[in-house]
Amino acid sequence: MSSLGVVMMVHTDLHRAAQLARHWSEGGCPVVLHVDQKVPNKRFDKFKRELEDLPDIRFCKRRHCEWGKWSLVAASQDASELMLETFPSVQHVYLASGACLPLRPVRELVEYLEKRPKTDFIESATIRDVPWTVGGLDMERFTLRFPFSWKTQRRLFDRYVRLQRRLKFRRKIPDGITPHMGSQWWCLTRQTLSAILEGPEREKYDAYFKRVWIPDESYYQTLARCFSVNIESRSLTLSKFDLMGKPHIFYDDHLPLLKRSDCFVARKVWVNADKLYDKFLSKERIEECRSEPDPAKIDRIFSQAVMRRKVGRPGLVNQCRFPREGSEHGLSAAPYTVLEGFSDLFVDFEDWLEKSTTACIHGHIFDKERAQFAGRGKVFAGCLSDDPVLRDYAPTDFLRNLIWNTRGEKQVFQFGPRDTQDTSWFMAKDVNASIIVVTGAWAVPLFHSNRSFSEIREIAAEQQRIESDHVDILRSYYAKARVQIYTLAEFVQSPTEPMQRVIDEIGPRTMRRITEAPRMVDLTGFGKFLQNLKNQGMHPYLVGDFPIEGIERPGPKRPRKPYLVN
Template sequence: MSVGIVMLVHTALGRAEQVARHWAAAGCPVVIHVDKPVPRKVFERFAEALADVPEVSFSRRFRCEWGTWGIVAATLAASEKMLLENPQVRHVYLASGACLPLRPVQELVDYLHERPQTDFIESATTSEVPWTVGGLNAERFTLRFPFAWKRHRFLFDRYVRLQRAFRVSRQIPGELVPHMGSQWWCLTRQTLSAILEDPARKTYDHYFRRVWIPDESYFQTLARQYSIRIESRSLTLSKFDYQGKPHIFYDDHLQLLRRSDCFVARKIWPDAHRLYDAFLTDADGAMKKTEPNPRKIDRVFAKAVERRIRGRPGLYMQSRFPREDWENGVTAAPYSVFQGFSELFEDFEPWLSKATGARVHGHLFAPARAHFSEGQTAMNGALSDSATLRDYNPRAFLSNLIWNTRGERQCFQFGPADNQSVIWRIAKDPNAQVSVITGAWAVPLFRSNGNFGDIRRLAAELQKIESEHLTVLRSAHIKARVRIWTMSEFIEAPMAPLQSILDEISPGVQRRLSEAPRMVDLSGFGKFLQNLKNQGMHPYLMGDFPVDSGSHSPDQRKPPRPYLVR
C-alpha cells in the first residue's frame, strides 16, 4: 500500500521542490499542480529541477484564484492523474506547496494502512459550521457567484444584492446535502474514484462552478455520497484567525508544532529555515508515534486570537482603534475622580495623598494646563501638561495617563470649568470611581470678591454644565462607580463620606479616618446664594443653605441669652 500526495503550488517553488523530494524519498508518488499565473519559464525550471525524481509528475495547469472553481479543477485533474498512473495508491493526501510534514512519512503511511476504509475530511452541514466568515453561509449554495471576490469585489457585492432583491435561488442537484470543511483532506482510493467517475459528475461540476469557495464544499459534500467511514477532521494542522485568514508558522513556532503531533502543518513561511531543517529529517530525529492532536495547541491560538481582537486592558492597538467600544477596558487600572473637593477643602490634594498613598493630581483638564501632582510639567511616558496637546485627544490623554502609571493609583480633580469631552469616557469606564459634591464650584466664586454681575453670569454657566454632567453620571448606561452628595448634606457630616472614599481607594487596608482636611470658611455663603437668587439666578445644586448659615453647618441659629434690666 502507498499514499499519493497531490500538491497545489503557486509560490515558493524552491520550498515546494524540497518538500516534494521528501515525500518521494519515502516512496510516495507526488503529482504537482502549478498555478497557471506562474510564468512558463519559472515553471519549466521547477519541472527540470525535479526531473531526476521519477515519483514526481505534473498535472494540467489551471488558474487558481481564491474562492473560485479553479482550485477544485486543479485538484480534480491532479487526482485523476494520481489514480491513473499509480494503481498501488490506496489513500490520496491533498497538500499545498506551503505544507510541511511534521513526522516521518512512514508514520503517516502506517497510520492510514491501519485505517484502509477511513476518509479524513472535515465535513459538516451549514447549520453546524460556526467558523464561516463573511456573511454567506447557506447562501453560497443557493446564489450564483461568477465574479472573483478578491479581484472584482464591487461586482461580487452588487450581484449578490441583485439576486437577493429578486429572490433568486438555485436548485441543489439531486439529493445532495451541502457540507463544508477544510480544503485539506485525505481520501481513500475508493471514495475519490467514485467522485471522479460519478455519472452525474458533469451536473455536479456545473453546479459547484458557481458556488462560492467550492474547494471548501465540493469534496466535502460528495464524499458523504460514497464514503464508507468518514472522520470529520483533517490530518493537516491549519489555524485561522477571527477574520478567516490562515495563521503563518515561523521559526519560533517550532516547539508549538512539535506539541501538535500532527502529520502535516500549513502555512509555513518559506524563510523558516529552522522549521524545514527540523522536520525534513530522518526518522531517528523525528517525533514519537502518537495520535494527531491539534487541540493541544488550541489554547495558544485562542489566546493569540483574543490578544488580536481584545488586546490588553486600557492599551489601544491597531486592531481596535479607532472603533468605539471595541476596547478591552477603557483604561488599564482603577482611578478616582473628585469633583468639588478641592474647592471645599483647603490642601485637599496633599491630605488625600498622605492618607491613601496614591498620586493625587489637580485639575488635569483645566483650560490652561494639566495640573499634575507636585507641579510636574510631564508625566510617565512623556505625557505633557500642555493643554493644546491634551485637548487634541482628551480621551487618549486619560487612557495614556492610566496606562503609563500602572501600579500606582491615580486621583485627579474635575469640575464644570474643565474640558467636558471626557465625561462619557469616564462614565462608561468600570475602572473609574467618581465622587461629586454638587454646587461646590460656587465656593471659589464666593471667595473671589469679584464683580457680582460677572459672578452671576459665570455661576449660571457653571451650574448648567454641572447639571448636564450629573445627567450623564445618572444615566442607565454608566459603568463607573459614582457617589453624589449635595454640598449642604456633605458638610453636615463630612467624615462618613471621606471614610467611604478612603475605603474605596484602598479596599484591603483597614484605615480609620482620624484627621479630616480643613474646610474653607463658609461664613456668609448662604447670603451669597440668596444674592444670586435676588439677581435672577437660581443656585439649586448646592442643596438647602439658610441665609444665616455658619461656617460649617446650616444649624438653626441659637436664641439670644436672656439678661436682667435694672
C-alpha cells in the first residue's frame, strides 16, 4: 500500500476525472473522491460504475459546492477524514481536482514524499506578504461576514460589505491563530491533517472560517501553521493565475512548458487537451527525471502573458482590451517623423526626401480631402483607406494602425493647420514621435494663391490660430515627443542646418552631409505680403521677424565702388 493518498474534488467532466482517478489508483495510491451534489444522480452512478473495479477507490459524502464558500472546505474535510480512517498506511494526503493532471510518474511523487516524511507542502503566507488578493478584500476577508455569494449575488455581496464598513463592524479572530493565505492545492502529512481535523478547538475554528471569504485559500493554510512540524510554503501542484486571479488553462501547445517545469501535477488542464492526457497518463511512459520541481523555469513566460494581457503590446489595441486614456502600453509601435511646413516651402519636397532617405515618405495623411499615402494609392498597408470619413471616425487609431502595419520601415508624413487636428495630443504625448515644425509656413501657399486679400486674411487668421494651439500642445508639460520648432524667418535665413537635422532624424541613405537643400519656392515679395496682412489688422507672428524686402541669403558680398575724397 502506498504512503500517499489522493483526495479528488470532482465537479464536472466526469470522464476525465475517472481517467485521472484510475491513473492515481494504478500508480498505487488510494483515492477518495468527492463528487459535487450538483452532478445528477444518473451521471454519478455511471461514474461510480466506471471505477468499481478499483479496490482503493472510495466516495465520501456529497455536498453542494460553491466557489468562495465553506462547502469546499467541508467537502475536503469529509474526504480527508475518510482517507485517514480507511487507509492507515497513508502518510501524506494530496488534495487535487478533476482537472489536475499528473506530469510525472506517480512513483516519483511517492518517493519524493517518502524522503520528506515530516514535511507539509502548503503555500502559506500572511496577508501583508502576498500581492495575490483580487477584489479589494485583504484583511477584511477575515474580519467581515460574507453570507451572500460573490458570483451569484454580487449586488447583495457588495452592499453588505459597504454596510459593514460603514458600521465599522469587525469580527474577532480566534486567539492562537494568525490568518494565512495560499493555494488551496496542498499536500499534508497524516500528523498535521489529523491535528487539524481532530483538534479540540476544531468546532471554534470551523465556525469562524465559515464566515470567511474564500475559506479554501485560508483554512488549512492558517491551521497548518499551528500544528505542522515543518512547512515548505509551496504547492507541489503547478498553477498559474492571470491578473484577475483566474487560473491559466493548459492546452496541448503547453506540452513543452509543462515538461520543462519538472512539476508533479498541473492545474488546470483543458478537458479536450487529448495530447496532454495521452502523453502524461501513458502506461508505457518511463521515468524521465528525478529533479526538484521548479515552476520558476516557466514563470517568466507566464509573467509575460499576464503583462501582455494587462498592458498589451506597444502600439497595438485589440478590440477585446480597448485601453482607457493613459493606460496604454506605448501609444505607437515604432518611431516615426512628422514634418510641418516643409511641403509648403519646397518644390517636390517628398520626392527629394525619398531619394535622400530609406524611409517611407507620405504626404498629408490627415488632409481633409483624402489621406495622401506614399505613392498616392487609395489603400495602404493593412487595408487602410484614404477615405477621410473612415479615417476621421477614429484618427488616432488610424495613425496607430499605420505605424503598426509598417513596423520595420520608418514612416514620415506631413502635417499642418489645414489638416484634421484630432491627433495633436496623441503625437505630442507619443515618445516614438519626432516632430519638426516650421511655424508660419502656411502663409506661403496663401501668398501664391489667387484669392482676394480679404479672403486670404480670414484664412490666415484661422490657420495661425490652429497652428498656435498645436504649438502650445507640443510645448506643454505632458508632451513626450522629440520636438524642434523653427519660425519661417529663421528657417529661410539658414535652411541647410535644419534640413540636415531632418535627414539625421529620419535616417540617411548615406552618412554624408547634405550640400544643398531642395529647391525653395519663390519668396520674392513675400515680406510685403506679410506687411499687407499686418496693415489689414492680422499680425502673422508665427512667421517670425521677416523683413519687408525679403531675407538675404548667405553668400559673397559685392565689393563697394571706390570713391575719392578731395
